[in-house]
Amino acid sequence: MVDLFDGYGATLTPAKRRGSSSPWDEMFPEPKSQDPVEARAAYKDIYNALARMTQEELRGRTDALASSYLAQGVTFDFAGEERPFPLDAVPRVIEQKEWVDVEAGIKQRVKALEAFLSDIYGNQVAVRDGVIPAALISSSTHFHREAAGIVSPNNVRIQVSGIDLIRDEHGDWRVLEDNVRVPSGVSYVISNRRVMAQTLPELFVSMRVRPVGDYPNKLLQALRASAPNGIDDPTVVVLTPGVYNSAYFEHTLLARLMGVELVEGRDLFCSGGKVWMRTTAGPQRVDVIYRRVDDEFIDPLQFRADSMLGSPGLLMAARLGNVTIANAVGNGVADDKLVYTYMPDLIEYYLGEKPIIKNVDTWRLEEPGALEEVLDRLDELVVKPVDGSGGKGLVVGPDASAKELETLRNRLIADPRGWIAQPVVQLSTIPTLVEDGMRPRHADLRPFAVNDGTDVWVLPGGLTRVALPEGQLVVNSSQGGGSKDTWVVGQEPLFSSNDGHNIQGLVAEQAAVTQAIPIIGHVPDHSPEDRPRNQDQAQQQQQSRAQDARPTAEGEVL
């Protein structure tokens, strides 16, 4: 019965690190025992469905997931070979009542980040009030003076955000990093759900999983809402660096599901302060560009002059208010990991609220005494460069060799502005099918939020990434990470209250409609020779009945 989970508990406390407690397991509250049986309430149904399967069966399904991804082209490039994007068959489950808090926390964070960017590229009131030092802003690699004063008419700079969350040892959510430049991964959320429902339908039975397919609509609405003033029917395009980009699949998926053009830099040109795309019917005006090209490449006149990925003059057109670039240029300053450490203060400063989701404790190395303390404890901390994302350049102290630590030490002393340090946080674990069987693996969560200027909408769920090697704490698909479908489930799902009607009402309406209009499809036509037999029989019966009846009728006439 528990075949699939045999030996799960044994490895639950992997490579225990000095001074850290064991991670929070998402599925089992009592991970110490050899064979965990009692799953958390949210996972009960999943656990029962999985427990009915053997390991071979689940592996078969996992192979089916992979081959479906190969067929669809949901792949990434691994050493020149096309591999299916790794998707684990066990979903991550978040209960609706818990999700409400995560959602509120993300909304709050996005609003604060918007306020921060608008301030930094405006009057810099927060600097004047001493909330954040001016030197920090101006020394940030991604702070672009060129972007000052460029904002869409609805004052949105962060149309799309992906704020990475983790769960610490106590099960509390924490923000790991902010991504408000060009966060990617949402296409995997959409395609993971689809392929899971196709391949493991029995897991969905009796679970009310909130759908994720609405994302492209929400994104399109947000992009249209940010269009320049006076444009009734804006032309939206997705700007991709091209087919060799690792997220190209995502660009095509979003363009396809929004029904908009996917353009490359060479398809665009700027003229008269406006942006056009070359079409078979001549130049066509472009009003909103959802760009998936980094700031540095977007406009050779402003940034890297050798860039072929953007289009010269884009930024000027945006400055003139003739085109909206989403997300806005210069957002990277908010992703700076030193700015991250100020986020709790900034939330209080701009919104007058306490942060709903906490940060991970972080040392700022330029503060007095901090660098000394961190250097002293380098082998028990995690050190990250401030401008990297997704685990780039990160060093996990306890896992690093003496030589690596020595190099790191020198780099920290040379550039304390460029690094932050954090205690090792044991990311929560989720059962994941690996070679040995079902084993706990560390995971994070990237929820996606779309801001249309009136509301920040958070996609229910998000991308759960798992680190496949045992004990590995860096979760990134470029470093051998897998993914999981993420389910927000709940018996009483809450639609945002402005929808006006609840689910029961919705179901009742559906039921009422179905009963009110009896739709009887026609019985299918059939070729005379292939007519179903029972129909023939029925006819024959009718015929014979008619024959039976006839004499009587005749009799009556007679």
Place this chain on the structure above:
Amino acid sequence: MAMLSRIAESLFWIGRYIERSDGTARILDVHLQLLLEDPWIEENLACRSLLSVMGSDVPDDGRSLTRADVLASLAVDRTHPASIAYSLGAARENARRAREIVSTELWECLNTTRARMPRKVTGEKTHEFFGWVRDRAALAVGIMESSASRDEAWHFFTLGRSIERADMTARLLATRSLTEASGPSWTTILRSCGAYEAYLRTYRGVPSARNAAEFLLLDRLFPRSILYSVTRAEQCLRDLGPRNERIGVTDSAQRLLGQIRSQLEYRPITDILQELPRHMDSVQDATSAASEAIRQRYFPTNNAPSWIGESA
């Protein structure tokens, strides 16, 4: 050059059955998938409506229907007249009757399709199964399109396909009224006939009831729209029986199709939407009647002799 009525009839029905298996697979795939993905759809009700839209009997014994029931009857039951298995079997039977005219390639395609038709499809394999049915239908159509001479045989085949397409799209649109209140169903409907991406490219945005219905009913370029299918069927009929009448149309199939086409084409879309089920019903009426008219005109030999008691 004229051809045997019997052969022509077989080709007509091969076209209809291939198209029907494809259409049924698409409708079932998306609707059964939706049942899983959207937790707020009531399974029993949805399954019942699905059965009824496909023109099959809905059991009235009061028990709850599940996906598995729909799958069992509409997909794999060889004796169920609205099932995929039935259509694939009938397509093959028709090809066998017209074996001397049907190309070897097409025959082998239809024959192996029927032979490989599974007797049971488990939950996790449903999507794969429907994909297979679509593939086989596309293969059969592709063989015809790429290698058949554009003679009468091809015209009858295409005529059958076009009529069946109009019928299938009408059924599909009728499913819309089943889920009046839920958001994603226009998306679902578009997706089920492979129209979703074409629609997005045409309208650039979120499916609205009006636009989606307009697209599937009236688009002149999208090959699965009712208008396109009916127009194509009319064209086939004109090619089959060219006339130079100065007044009106004498062929009753053409007349029936022309009538339903004008009704749809010249009626405001909002009117149609208000009474979608009724209009979809009349489309199915028209295709059925046209099919019968075609039979009477072109395949008259099939007035199947039936025994009448001597006493009569």
